[in-house]
Amino acid sequence: AQRVTQPEKLLSVFKGAPVELKCNYSYSGSPELFWYVQYSRQRLQLLLRHISRESIKGFTADLNKGETSFHLKKPFAQEEDSAMYYCALNPSGNTPLVFGKGTRLSVIA
Amino acid sequence: EPEVTQTPSHQVTQMGQEVILRCVPISNHLYFYWYRQILGQKVEFLVSFYNNEISEKSEIFDDQFSVERPDGSNFTLKIRSTKLEDSAMYFCASGRENTEAFFGQGTRLTVV
Numbered sequence: 001a002q003r004v005t006q007p008e009k010l011l012s013v014f015k016g017a018p019v020e021l022k023c024n025y026s027y028s029g030s031p032e033l034f035w036y037v038q039y040s041r042q043r044l045q046l047l048l049r050h051i052s053r054e055s056i057k058g059f060t061a062d063l064n065k066g067e068t069s070f071h072l073k074k075p076f077a078q079e080e081d082s083a084m085y086y087c088a089l090n091p092s093g094n095t096p097l098v099f100g101k102g103t104r105l106s107v108i109a
Numbered sequence: 110e111p112e113v114t115q116t117p118s119h120q121v122t123q124m125g126q127e128v129i130l131r132c133v134p135i136s137n138h139l140y141f142y143w144y145r146q147i148l149g150q151k152v153e154f155l156v157s158f159y160n161n162e163i164s165e166k167s168e169i170f171d172d173q174f175s176v177e178r179p180d181g182s183n184f185t186l187k188i189r190s191t192k193l194e195d196s197a198m199y200f201c202a203s204g205r206e207n208t209e210a211f212f213g214q215g216t217r218l219t220v221v
Contacts, residue, residue, distance in 0.1 A: 034209060043113075044152070044200065044212040086152060093207055094140045094157075096165060101151040 002027045004089050006100035013077050014108050021072040021103050023061075023087030032090040033063055033070040034097070039083045047085070048072070057081070077107045111135045115201050115213035122191055122220055130186040130216045132201030141184045142202040142210060143176065145169070152200065158184065191220045 003026040035047040050063040087100040143155040156166040202210040
């Protein structure tokens with residue numbers, strides 16, 4: 001069964017501190033992994049997808065197939081990073097996304 | 110930049126009533142989705158729609174639910190005989206072949 005696990009419901013860090021939002025997945029094939037972000041009162045928007053291997057807003061995420069993880073990292077958190085972050089798995093093509101429960105990141109000044 | 114738009118932003122309805130949630134996907138997208146998020150819980154897939162028919166649906170999407178693309182631009186979710194537990198944020202999303210899904214801002218449905 002496909003499953004995405006985000007173990008932390010809430011993560012609070014100080015401004016300037018490093019951030020790591022954890023995501024583990026369960027899927028037997030080679031899925032595509034995404035991070036979506038939802039800022040306060042805004043829509044879900046794509047932050048990163050693993051196949052593009054890019055850095056967006058200072059965030060990076062590396063797919064570790066051995067550990068079945070796709071953790072989201074940023075070396076120095078900013079207050080504007082405060083939001084809900086959802087890890088999602090796409091088994092293949094345009095099949096529906098499977099979401100984790102989300103982690104609320106709170107960056108404290 | 111084109112966006113998926115959803116109306117209304119908030120709908121309050123009495124238990125047992127029917128509601129229709131509306132979505133206008135991005136115009137050149139071919140894949141359409143409805144998801145819901147009950148307060149405090151994760152985003153859950155309901156249904157996907159491609160080539161004018163349902164391509165996949167979850168076990169949540171029972172006979173109470175239906176989707177329609179009535180005029181080539183709108184994509185609607187109808188919920189018949191609403192129950193209290195249908196209260197949630199409902200998100201519409203659309204995408205092209207092998208691209209990520211783009212989400213609307215959501216409709217908050219409150220069943221009283």
